Amino acid sequence: MAKRKTKSKINKGQIIKAFAEMARQKSIDRDLLQGIIEDTFAQMVRKKYGPKAEFDIIVNMEKGDIEIYLIREVVEIVEDPSLQILLEDANKGEEEYELEDEHLMELNLENLADNFGRRMIAMAGQMLSQRVREVEKENIVSEYMEKIGEIIVSEVYQVRRNDVYVQHNRVELRMPRSEQIWRERYKKGETLRALLKEVRSDEGTSSQPEIIISRSDPMFLYKLMEIEIPEIYDGIIEIKSIAREPGERAKVAVLSHDERVDPVGACVGMKGVRIHSIVRELSNESIDVIPYDLDSKTFISRALSPARIKEITIDDETGTATVLVADDQVSLAIGRGGQNVRLAMKLTGLTIDLVKEGGEDIELIEFKDELGDKLYESLIMLDIETAKEFLRADEQMLLEIEGMTPKKLSEIRAIMLVEFDENELRDILPHLNVDSVLQTNANGASAHNGETSDVEKTESSAPEETPGNGRNDEETNDTVEEAAIADESNSNAEEESSAGESSEEAIENPPATNGSEDEVNEASSEEKALPTNEGDTNNEPAELNEDDIQTA
Numbered sequence: 258m259a260k261r262k263t264k265s266k267i268n269k270g271q272i273i274k275a276f277a278e279m280a281r282q283k284s285i286d287r288d289l290l291q292g293i294i295e296d297t298f299a300q301m302v303r304k305k306y307g308p309k310a311e312f313d314i315i316v317n318m319e320k321g322d323i324e325i326y327l328i329r330e331v332v333e334i335v336e337d338p339s340l341q342i343l344l345e346d347a348n349k350g351e352e353e354y355e356l357e358d359e360h361l362m363e364l365n366l367e368n369l370a371d372n373f374g375r376r377m378i379a380m381a382g383q384m385l386s387q388r389v390r391e392v393e394k395e396n397i398v399s400e401y402m403e404k405i406g407e408i409i410v411s412e413v414y415q416v417r418r419n420d421v422y423v424q425h426n427r428v429e430l431r432m433p434r435s436e437q438i439w440r441e442r443y444k445k446g447e448t449l450r451a452l453l454k455e456v457r458s459d460e461g462t463s464s465q466p467e468i469i470i471s472r473s474d475p476m477f478l479y480k481l482m483e484i485e486i487p488e489i490y491d492g493i494i495e496i497k498s499i500a501r502e503p504g505e506r507a508k509v510a511v512l513s514h515d516e517r518v519d520p521v522g523a524c525v526g527m528k529g530v531r532i533h534s535i536v537r538e539l540s541n542e543s544i545d546v547i548p549y550d551l552d553s554k555t556f557i558s559r560a561l562s563p564a565r566i567k568e569i570t571i572d573d574e575t576g577t578a579t580v581l582v583a584d585d586q587v588s589l590a591i592g593r594g595g596q597n598v599r600l601a602m603k604l605t606g607l608t609i610d611l612v613k614e615g616g617e618d619i620e621l622i623e624f625k626d627e628l629g630d631k632l633y634e635s636l637i638m639l640d641i642e643t644a645k646e647f648l649r650a651d652e653q654m655l656l657e658i659e660g661m662t663p664k665k666l667s668e669i670r671a672i673m674l675v676e677f678d679e680n681e682l683r684d685i686l687p688h689l690n691v692d693s694v695l696q697t698n699a700n701g702a703s704a705h706n707g708e709t710s711d712v713e714k715t716e717s718s719a720p721e722e723t724p725g726n727g728r729n730d731e732e733t734n735d736t737v738e739e740a741a742i743a744d745e746s747n748s749n750a751e752e753e754s755s756a757g758e759s760s761e762e763a764i765e766n767p768p769a770t771n772g773s774e775d776e777v778n779e780a781s782s783e784e785k786a787l788p789t790n791e792g793d794t795n796n797e798p799a800e801l802n803e804d805d806i807q808t809a
Contacts (some may be wrong), residue, residue, distance in 0.1 A: 272656055273321045276385060286391055291316050293392065297385045298325060301377055304366075307339040313361075325364040331356055358400045393770045397428055398458045405453055409470065413447050423449055438504040441540050449687055450538065452477040473503035478544075482509070488523045497549040498736045504542055508560065508600045512549040512718050521546045547604070553578070557609065560601035564590035565615055575599035587613050604701035619644040619676055632660050643672045 278292060295314045302312050303326060311328040329342040331354045342362075347354040354360055411423035411430060421432040421443050432451060441447065451470035451584045460467040471477060479496055488494040493515050501507040513520040524546045532544055550556045554569040557578050568581040572728045582590045590611055591598050602609050621642050635658045641647050647655075649669060655661055 273318065273323060276389070277318060277321070279389060282760040285389065286397065287318055289392060290389070291318050293385065293388045294323070296324065297381050297388065299379050300408065302327070302385065304377060309337070325722065326361045327364060329362065331359050331360050389597070394458070394466055394538045397468075398456055399467075400426070401453065401456050401468055404478070405456065406476060407453055407656050408450055408477070408484070409453050410448060410450050411470070413443050413449055415447060416443050421449075423470070424449075428466045428468065432470045432472070436469065436473050438472050438540050438542070440504045441472070452480060472539075473501070474499045474509075478507055478509070478535070478539070481538060485531050485534055486524055486526075488513075488518060489689070494520045494523055498604050498606070500594060500600040501542075502600065504540055505599060505680055506543045506596055507539075508545045508547055508603055508604045510547050510549040510556070510560070521548055553605070555608070557601065557605055557607065560604045561590050561597065564597070567588075571607070574609070574651070576606075577610060578605075579610045579612055581612050583612055583614050587611065603673045618646075619673075621647060621747055624669065624672065627669055629660070635659065644676065648673055700708075 267332075276294065277287070279285075294316050298314050299312070302314075303310060306327065313326045313328065315324040317323070330342055331344050331347045332341045333344060333356065335343055338788060342360050344354065344356060346719050347358070347360045366371060409425055409430075415422040419434045421437065423430050423432065430451075430453075432449075436454065437443075449472075451472050452474050453468070453473055454471040455469040455474075457467040457658050459471070462509055463807065468661060476499075478499055482496065486494070489496060491513075494514065495512045495514060497510040497512050499507065499509050504623075509524070511520040511524055513523075523531075532546065536542060547559045547562065547563070550559065553571055555573075556698045557569055557580065558566045563582065564582060564586045566580055566582060567584075570579045571577070580590070589597070592600075597607055598611060602802040621628075621633065623646060624644065628636070634644075636647065639650075639654070639658075641650055652666070655666055656663065683739075743797075
């Protein structure tokens with residue numbers, strides 16, 4: 258016959274020792290763990306004896322012992338067993354009680370399963386574990402909140418597509434893609450220095466908060482400089498502001514509080530040894546150290562280095578600085594892809610508008626004679642008040658104006674284009690009929706100066722015979738028909754020659770042409786292909802066009 262299985266005892270001492278070991282591993286204070294155990298057993302007692310039950314719980318962590326005393330009132334008639342006990346039952350022990358005395362009954366905890374039931378014990382174990390994890394999370398939050406803004410050294414243990422996970426003192430930290438230097442590649446097991454940026458206590462797992470680290474934050478560069486440059490750590494040199502594009506370039510404004518200390522020289526170090534160590538840590542990110550100045554104009558000029566600035570005007574109300582630069586300095590001021598001016602704006606905290614020297618617009622009223630009063634008034638009503646606004650305007654909209662024809666539009670455009678450098682209109686030319694404009698460019702220029710164009714002369718007068726036209730009086734046929742054909746051919750040849758000569762005046766450095774339309778267009782194409790940044794000392798081409806900036 259099979260024997261009945263004996264129930265294994267759940268010893269109170271074993272439970273306390275197990276949780277004491279857990280607390281030691283999780284760095285939980287022993288007194289705090291004692292409070293957790295007391296709270297857990299208190300919930301067990303209330304579940305068994307009712308929520309109104311009164312009791313005392315004594316936990317001895319050194320001995321691994323726990324005692325629970327149920328407190329009840331001695332009465333003659335019991336109405337609530339969890340709060341009252343009969344006088345006869347109370348006096349069954351060694352002590353004698355009287356009515357209304359408090360009776361203390363020690364609960365038998367030798368086998369918790371017998372007293373509370375296995376299900377309740379299991380629930381208590383889960384509650385105890387959950388409470389320990391909560392305390393652990395609170396401790397981690399408290400510890401790392403104090404370290405925000407500091408550089409920590411950790412080890413990479415997991416690399417995912419958008420996140421890198423590291424371990425620091427057995428605590429998991431996360432570096433999202435937005436906080437990484439884009440050109441860096443991380444490997445499992447490598448040591449990583451990063452800035453502790455944020456602790457999110459309401460996120461993460463039940464036992465650990467979400468802790469964010471960063472290598473792209475400007476404060477990371479600040480802390481690296483503080484470590485590598487003693488003068489910054491001691492407060493002799495102050496970092497006033499930092500602007501970064503991680504992995505590419507950074508600008509740092511520094512100020513010395515000691516006249517004997519050069520702030521830039523101290524940061525760079527002998528032969529650049531100090532700044533180079535920081536550059537290597539940031540994956541060869543270029544760092545410009547700039548002396549800070551209380552004068553905003555001087556500070557802006559330094560922030561835009563290596564470009565040389567002509568003039569700066571600051572509007573304090575809007576926080577905008579208008580900066581005038583020479584033609585050959587525009588690319589340097591803008592930087593590759595606009596990087597230099599973006600960093601300068603971040604560094605100074607001002608909006609910077611670059612204006613190219615000589616890039617002024619022309620009021621539309623200057624072309625009133627060519628437009629005529631009616632067309633001029635119509636354009637003003639459409640808020641077109643300058644030549645560049647006219648050139649940028651939609652062609653279909655302009656043709657809808659009464660009195661505007663395609664020919665008239667082409668002539669006016671040609672007249673206006675003569676007044677500007679091609680570089681200033683690089684954003685406009687693709688939207689214009691460049692071929693027709695270039696062909697009528699010289700005509701428009703001469704008309705603007707009050708002269709009659711060669712084409713108009715050809716149309717208004719009979720053509721004259723010119724040398725080299727392939728005709729001879731002796732070879733001319735006597736018939737009227739042949740003479741008419743000859744005159745027409747001669748007129749066309751002169752008209753083409755006149756148009757070719759006019760186009761040569763409108764194009765700088767043209768190739769040799771015979772005046773034909775194809776060669777004029779070819780000369781125009783070559784002109785547009787010429788480099789536009791001559792004199793630019795920056796060997797790296799700027800991705801942001803010079804004409805994308807505002808021109809005064």
